[in-house]
Amino acid sequence: MIRLQNVTKTYKRGGDDEVIALNDVSLEIDKGEFVFIVGPSGSGKSTFMKLLTREQLVDSGELWVAGKDLNAIRSWKIPALRRDIGYVFQDFKLLPNKSVRENVAFALEVIGKSRREIDIRVPEVLELVGIEEKADAMPHELSGGQQQRVSVARAFVNSPRILLCDEPTGNLDPSTSVGIMKLLDRINRTGATVVMATHDQHIVDSMRRRVVELENGVVVRDQSRGVYGYAG
């Protein structure tokens, strides 16, 4: 589903000063996997996510996502790529002037889905994330955990094959985070590949899923059923 081969990405930081965000990373993530990307700030997690959605382009190496070669993809085909990827942000990024239902429907409206399809699919996904009774609430009326559920609903409403979550529990307290993780696990069981960048040690430890650890742009650990730190 996702394949990186010798991927290097550097950023220019004024003059000749270069920051290496990803250094010769090779990695393969299969369909239906649940993978944690862990590592300290600046280890390359964010860059990794941005490369997958083709917000940025690799400097060298190969990158395949959902069967598409991201080095060769035409710019007008990028929207089609992104319809295969759902994206969940740390800060939810809900539109404040739209209700829960409208926020989720928005993701379908802007890719040209019919009203009939939207009316069927939105209630379904709101039920899946357990927020159906808040469908007409505005984002500011919701708790952080509820907002993140809406954000997950929006990311998943188009049934993407890949769900990318960038620190989805970063703004939530531990008990709320557990709820979100159960939700992501449920989505993973529907067959979606879930990639989650996180700092949250407890969550990684409790889930016992594949862990890829980045440090200074290099994969220092790739462990199935792993934990956050080196458990020995």
Add this chain to the structure above:
Amino acid sequence: MPARWRYILSEAGKGLRRNVLMTVAVILSITVSLTLLGATLLLRDQIDLATDDWVDQVEVSIFLCDGETCPAITPEQEDQLREDLEAQPVVDEVLYESKEEAYERFTELFQDQPNLVEAVEPDILPASFRVSLVDPDEFLVIAQQFEAYPGVEDIIDQREVLTQFLNFTRIVRNGALAVALIQLAAAALLIGNTILMSAFARREQTSIMKLVGASNWYIRLPFFLEAVITGVLGAVVSWGLLYVVVPRVTEGLSAQVLLMPFIGVREVWEAAPVLLASGFGIAAFSSIIALWFFQDS
């Protein structure tokens, strides 16, 4: 209406309402520039119309001596002059205008100015041969050949008078056109800036649209429409101004100036497509450039 078009139109409407003052400023700026542009177009129509009309009338006037400043022309000299004029190959037609006819034409021309007509004695105007040429550029041939004829007082190329007038109108027109173009450039910058602000105000929304896979045209179309609507509105207002003002002005002028024909409502109608296309074009162009920058950032 399909959901996607409803979305695009409602977003464009939101953009227009979000900053009403800015929208009004953009429309006004387009109105000013297109009104000037339209005025220069109409001025060109006016010049063409007047020129076409005059070129047919323009001729060389050979004024004949009547004894006031030079010895009066004799009938023999007059016949000789006419004969030689008609023999000259560059001459198309020769008409004789007597002193009485000259006075008649003068009173007709200046009927609005009775003081002037009163001041001129019927016999003060000289008789003349009015000569039209096959090619108006051949004036010098006539001037050189006939100025030394006995009984010829003066030879005047009427075209010269016309040329001076036309040169003056051209300068006015080119000046107006230059101002119109500068105004148009200013309007284009204003539109670009407004669209950038509008896009910036909704950057959260557009960044989400990008991530959920909305196509680029879907993201940009509301902003493009927003610009085009202001552009077309500005064009409509400027055309309306010209439609109201120009026929009134030319009507007033044609009552006073009998020398030439004036443009009317028809020419203003004909300017409409040009103004609409300009309003649309300038808005489309500047918003596309602005959105191209926005998308890149």
